[in-house]
Amino acid sequence: MTTPTRTPARLDVAALRELTKDGSGPRLLDVRTPGEFHTVHIPGAYNVPLDTLREHRAELRHHLDEDTVLICRSGARAAQAEQALADAGLPNLRVLDGGMVAWEATGGPVTRGSARWELERQVRLIAGSIVLVSGLIGLAVPGVGLVATAVGAGLTFAAVTNTCAMGMLLAKLPxxxxxxxxxxxxxxALRSRP
Known part of the structure; x- marks a missing residue:
């Protein structure tokens, strides 16, 4: 028996900007990879990658409250983090609707580091390259085109389930x-913040 997936509470960019404009506001937990976080993040956000959050959710639960907003690139990983923390007994967290994409699109303040390709772009590069190469080789070697079919099936599954195995693997690269x-x-840091 599977547990139904809850829809996490959302907070739009305008509301978060209003809450944080005076330097106070909710705690901001960014669940992207450290590489993504160091490239660009909202000032004052704490980086707890999704896999680390899942591993340490019981510890984190004691230092978070309902005044916490979860952030990722687009909102999908933040929703997974919200589910993991809710399963650990911390309900009523909010997810930044549209994530960093929406935040940056509206001109929200950010802290920038060295540029890196986002995971989604890396997935498109790898998947596209596999499809291209297998398609070209498939012109000469029958059956190789099935590799492209497998990649297409994986991408379709990723879209339907809102997960991405290739993205999770790429996230583990140095x-x-x-x-x-x-x-x-x-x-x-969470403990010391009022």
């Missing part, structure tokens, strides 16, 4: 990992 998140430092 390029995307960036500096490792020290969960102890994040918890200490």
């Amino acid at each position: 390029y995307n990992r960036g500096a490792r998140t020290d969960i102890g430092s994040v918890i200490a």
Whole structure:
């Protein structure tokens, strides 16, 4: 028996900008990879990648409250983080609707680091390259085109389930990992904030 997926509470960009304009406001938990976070993030956000959050959700639960907004690139990983924290006993968190894409599109303040390709762009490059190469080789070698079919099936599954196995694998590469998140430092910072 599967548990029905809840729809997390959303907070739009305008509302978050209003809440944070005086420097106070909700805690901001960015669940993207360290590499994505260091490329660009909302000032004052704490980086707790989704896999780290899942592993340490019981510890985090004690230092978060309902005044917490979860952030990712577009909202999908933040919704998964909200579900993981809700399963650990912390309900009523909010997800930034549209994520960093929406935040940047509206000119929200950001802290920028060195540029890196976002995971979605990397997935498009890898998937597209596999399809292109297998299609070209398939002209000479029968059956190789089935590789492109498998990639297409994987992308379709990713869209339907709102998950991406290729993205999860790419997130583990050193390029995307960036500096490792020290969960102890994040918890200490959360604990010290009123």
